[in-house]
Amino acid sequence: MQKVIERILNLLAFLLTADHPVSAEEIRYTVAGYDDKGDEAFRRTFERDKDLLRQIGVPLRLVATDVFEVEHGYVVPQAEYALDDPGLTEEERTALALAVQAVRFGGQPSGPDAILKLGGAIAADSVVPVGADLGAEADMVAEVFSAVADRRSATFDYRGRTRVVHAYGLVHRRGHWYLVGPEAGDIVKVYRLDRAENLHVGDRDAFERPSGFRARDAVATMPWDQGTEALRATIHFDPEVAWIAERELGVSESVTRFEDGGIDVVLEVGAVPPLLSWLIGFEDRAVILEPAHLINQFVEFVRSGS
């Protein structure tokens, strides 16, 4: 590995100081560590080294060096290479280092290598024991994140159709990641990323994000918030499950309490199917009181699979 690190440091030093795009050939005969290799060995080694540099974030690009685009050379633009320094204080770096220890992403720590780039951190005395995992689709979520940051569109298959969406925003809520944005000429919609397939992102600056856009407002707090039905439902929960319902609903909903511990809750419903699905989780310990047409819909749904 010693040799690999040496060769890559030499390569990167050369690329960062070169005043012109450099060809693979020039690298081979100029940079220490490549000159002793045959054609095939050079090609393989150089490919591996480029991969390594890109893995750690080095913007290594191949550009045309003549107007006919016949000759090509490699560049690492200094301005793009360097970290855009957020200027963190010691305490702030330590706080972020705690965060990446406490929050994992797809089973992996969410960024110990990135903390080093920010200047490392002096270990804090307190360890934050949050122990949370933000889900398994880290690579796909990172793609969407870069689309949001650079205003790229994201293309992916979703519910049997290919979508091209302007990536306005990214939300993690209730254990799921959502992409928020419109298809060209359409309204803003919300896509659950674990149901998206074959995702890739396009060129930067593909759209303008509306000023004041708030991703938070686009994603429903409860699954039945999303939708246009605008109906108001009253539901009774038996004493054994009332506390579970209240916990899941949070404190904002209007609740009537009975002496036996049961509750009536009034819910604003945008989309009926997710509400029905949630209610089935309570088996026969929850009952819709009104409106009548919602009861009919529920009864019909419960019967539908039999």
Next chain:
Amino acid sequence: MSAPRTARRLNRLLATLPWLIANPGSSVDEVVERFDYDRDQLAKDLATVFVCGLPGYGPGDLMVAYIDEDEVTVEMADYFARPVRLTAIEALGLLAAGRALQSSGQGPPALDSAVEKLQRVVLPDADEAVVVELPEPPLVPELRAAAESGSVVTVEHSSVATGVVTIRDIEPWAVFSTLGNWYVSAWCRSAVAERVFRIDRIRTAEVTGETFAPKEEPPKPEVRYTPNEDDTQVTIRLSERAGWVAEHYPVDIIDVTDDVTTIRMSVSDPAVAARLLVRLGDSAELVDGFNVAETVAELRNRILHRYEIVD
């Protein structure tokens, strides 16, 4: 040599050099702590830097790097004076972790300004575009404190599978969150076994006053589904509309045709499969599973009975 290890070593070195250039005379102790270095590895890496540089590779072309009297010196390396930019996954990882810890209410005071500064560079024009929520439900702080102090806790717990309520004494090991739910892993004295409980199904938690010796190596905090010989094996055919079930639950996919996916899942109680099937309505069909069809029919009847309908 595996590529990830080489990449990590290179990343560490390229992050350390700018610091050493900006902070001449840094002590080995500080560098080791700050960049999570092993002492020997730091010496090795600096020795490597010493033999690298620009073409010509003579004394005036190579970088200078050495340790003298416990002070680290790096010179002639100005092209490595700035750290490498963050990759998309690193920027997201940092920002998401910071936001998640913020929303949990457990972050240190400097976290707010750290997240704000970070966001200004990674999402310069879109401060409301990325949201990461990880709210802590009731009882999470209490159970976490009990795990830290080794306190035995009496919990009233409602089984997710069956809805059966039990009172148990548990020795909590760790509190953690995954896929939107919070869990506590524990030794359950009542079951005389390791258990993982969903915290939103714990109604009350009271410390008993008794303590336990913390487990030396508590199991990794994760939701493990440990198949049990009493489990019911259930086979279900999913139409396209219900296809998401195959990704959402830990199931085996045993057959896929154009629009039908057949899955097999292992459930601790037929009631779990029954709720799923009622929930999926006519977009799923039970193929096989001991006592599942009866449980589904019984669940349907119980629900419909609440509406005074008897099929």
